Amino acid sequence: MNGWTIAFFTYLLTIIIAFFCAGMIHLMVIILGKYSKKKS
Amino acid sequence: MSWDAVINIFQGVNTLIDGFSHNPKVAIVRIVLILLGFLLIYLGKKEILEPLLMIPMGLGMAAINASIMYFDPLGLHGGMGTFFVESQAGATIDAIKNAADIITILQIDWLQPIYTFTFSNGLIACLIFMGIGSLLDVGYVMVRPYQSMILAVFAELGSIVTLPIAQYFGYTAKQAAAIAIVGGADGPMVLFTSLRLAPELFVPIAIIAYLYLGFAYGGYPYLVRFMVPKKLMAIKPPPQKKKRDITSGEKMVFAVVTCVLLCFLLPVAAPLIFCLFFGVVVRESGVKVYINLLQGPILYLSTMFLGMLLGILCDANTIMDPKVLPLLLLGILSLLISGIGGILGGYLLYFVTGGKFNPAIGIAGVSCVPTTAKVAQKLVAKANRTAIILPEALGANISGVITTAIIAGIYCSLLAK
Numbered sequence: 001m002n003g004w005t006i007a008f009f010t011y012l013l014t015i016i017i018a019f020f021c022a023g024m025i026h027l028m029v030i031i032l033g034k035y036s037k038k039k040s
Numbered sequence: 041m042s043w044d045a046v047i048n049i050f051q052g053v054n055t056l057i058d059g060f061s062h063n064p065k066v067a068i069v070r071i072v073l074i075l076l077g078f079l080l081i082y083l084g085k086k087e088i089l090e091p092l093l094m095i096p097m098g099l100g101m102a103a104i105n106a107s108i109m110y111f112d113p114l115g116l117h118g119g120m121g122t123f124f125v126e127s128q129a130g131a132t133i134d135a136i137k138n139a140a141d142i143i144t145i146l147q148i149d150w151l152q153p154i155y156t157f158t159f160s161n162g163l164i165a166c167l168i169f170m171g172i173g174s175l176l177d178v179g180y181v182m183v184r185p186y187q188s189m190i191l192a193v194f195a196e197l198g199s200i201v202t203l204p205i206a207q208y209f210g211y212t213a214k215q216a217a218a219i220a221i222v223g224g225a226d227g228p229m230v231l232f233t234s235l236r237l238a239p240e241l242f243v244p245i246a247i248i249a250y251l252y253l254g255f256a257y258g259g260y261p262y263l264v265r266f267m268v269p270k271k272l273m274a275i276k277p278p279p280q281k282k283k284r285d286i287t288s289g290e291k292m293v294f295a296v297v298t299c300v301l302l303c304f305l306l307p308v309a310a311p312l313i314f315c316l317f318f319g320v321v322v323r324e325s326g327v328k329v330y331i332n333l334l335q336g337p338i339l340y341l342s343t344m345f346l347g348m349l350l351g352i353l354c355d356a357n358t359i360m361d362p363k364v365l366p367l368l369l370l371g372i373l374s375l376l377i378s379g380i381g382g383i384l385g386g387y388l389l390y391f392v393t394g395g396k397f398n399p400a401i402g403i404a405g406v407s408c409v410p411t412t413a414k415v416a417q418k419l420v421a422k423a424n425r426t427a428i429i430l431p432e433a434l435g436a437n438i439s440g441v442i443t444t445a446i447i448a449g450i451y452c453s454l455l456a457k
Contacts, residue, residue, distance in 0.1 A: 001454075003204030003216060010450045011200045017305060017446050018193050018439070022185035024301070025294060029182050032290045 051109035055120055069356040070105045077102025077351065080254070089254040090411065092340075093347040097250065100351020108355070113148065114141050117357060124352050125151040127160075127243050151352060159349055160242070162235050164342050165228030166315040171339025172228075172409055172441075173319020174331055178294055179286045180435035187389060187397075187432070188405075192439035194385025195405030198223025198378030199447050202370055209366045214238050217451040219367060222249045223374030224444030225256060225408040227346075232312050233448045236456050243353050244364045248371040250350050253408055260379055260403055260415050267383045268400045272390065274424035275398040277432060288324040295320040302442070306449025308456065313445050378406050382436075404433035407440025 001009070047054050059067030080098030084091035104124055112121045116128050129145040129152070130138035146152050158164040181188050199220050206216035218238040221230055222245070230249040234242045264273075299317035303310040322330045358364070386402025400420055404413040413433035420427045 001213075003207040003213060006213060006217070006454060007200045007203045007220075010203075010447060010454070011196070013450055014196060014200075014443055014446050015193055018189045018443050019186070021298060021301070021442060022189040022439075024297070025182055025185040028294055028297065029185075029286070029290070032286075032293060036287065036290070 052106050055108045055110065066356045066360060069360055070108070073105040073354055073356060073359065074102045077105070077354075080351075083258075088258050090257050092343050093250060093350075094254050096344050096347035097254075097351035097354075100348045101354040102351075104352045104355050113144060122355075123149055125149050125155045125349065127155065127353055127358075129156075131240075151349065154345055155349060158342075158345070159231075160235070162232045162311065164346050165231040166311055167338050167342040168228045168346065169312055169315040170319040170322075171334050171342065173316040173321075174323045174334035174339070176316075176320055176323070176409065176438055176441075177434070178291050178320055178324075178438060180431050181438045182286050182291065182294055184432065184435050185439075188435035188439035189443070190389060191382060191385045191402050191405035191436035192407070192443040193405075194388070194402065195378050195382030195407070195436075195440055196224060196443050196447055197381030197384075198374040198376065199444065201377050202374040203451075205373065206366075206370050209370065211366075212238075214455045215241055217455055218245055219370050220374055221444070221448055221451065222252065222371045223378040224440070224447060225253060225375060225378060225406045225412070226441060226444045227253055229312060229444050229448050232309070233451060236308065236452045241363065241367070243358055244361065244367050245371075247350055247354055247358070248364075248367050250347075252371050252375055253411075256375055256379075256406070256408055257411050257415070259375075260406070260412060261419055263376070263379045264383065264400050264403050264415070264419050267380070268386075270423050273398065273400050273420055273422075274427060275390075275396070276424060276427040277398065277429055278396050288326065292321055292324040295324065298442075302445065302449075306446065306453065308452035309445050309449030312448070316441065316445070375406075379403060382406050382412075398427070398429055398432075401429050401432050401436060404436040405440050407437060407444050409437050409441060410434065412440075413437040 056067055056070060059070065077098040080094045083089040084094030084098060104122060107122050108120050110119055112119045114126065114129060126145045126149055130142040132138055142156060146156060202220035202223055203216045206219045211219065214237040218234040218241060221233045227250055231246055234245040295317045299313060302313045319334055322334055382402040382405035383399060385405055386399030389397040390399045398420060400416050404416045406412045413430060416433045417430045420429050
């Protein structure tokens, strides 16, 4: 793989993983929020 | 007693005089580095550069270049060396000779045990990450995950674009990736990646990365002022809709799940990811003795020895290595592109939110925790005293650490064999 291909592939994968993490955080906050409401 | 015997007592002076007659370039660089060491101490004291790193680094740099003498037990530096540390010990391909060399040097150089057992295996980077983790409040990311990640992804442009550029300078893909990660502005991650991908460039990359991280503290404000007009810099973030407070239990669940997930996706970067989230978990667990241990002795002892070792590794021979000069250029280019990328990310959010987002926050996507967040807050406060952007900036900052870990993990997985 040449440098630009590695760079492009890495950036694409980073964006996917980063937004997957962000989505997971968002989901977690919603679920934990509902759980804590139920508890209270 | 002969004159030679007297002058031999003062070997620092003697090697310098010798240097001027045999290799004047190295002798001049020695003097320049001593003066640069003094300058770093002064700038650290004045808090123009990060004092925690620059003071031990400056003193180390000045002392190592002053204390060169006729001593070279491994025959690596033309008969000259010091009693501090030998970074080349064990760098040959002969494993038995390496072990013998390391044992010899461990018994002589006083800082060698710290270099061999904490620095050259990445342990010091992991310890610093534990300390940083124990200072991070992940609640800032949990409140605004998408916004933080957008800024962080933009602020990684330098870590990406520098890779192919470095290849034009003749570096291999592995070396280029180790250099490019400087753009993540995350010191421990740079140490870790260069150890995995380009151990032969580990010392110069580490020195350059930390030197520039110090300069980022002083240089990024100029970049932000250049790219963001005062009117936009004064934008106050809109008042947040009243959200419930995120509890420490929730932050702990977040840290545990994210840690396991990222370790699962990127096992190569797992030591650093684990250490960062271990710090976060300890912070949120409320175990005071561990929190105090990580936030105090572990973080500051590691930072102090890291700074000192980086300074001590800055001897004239290392700096004069022809491979180092392009590194100086590529390191600063990488950080510059990342800074520009972060601010462009800020502008994207500014347009998406219809002018409500302050683009200066973008610089905090560069993951130099918490320096770039503090830089953003300072600049915005100068333009508008009532604007508090620190929560947004810290969110971007923490996301920057995560994205840099992702990129380091991908580079190591793709390129390390």
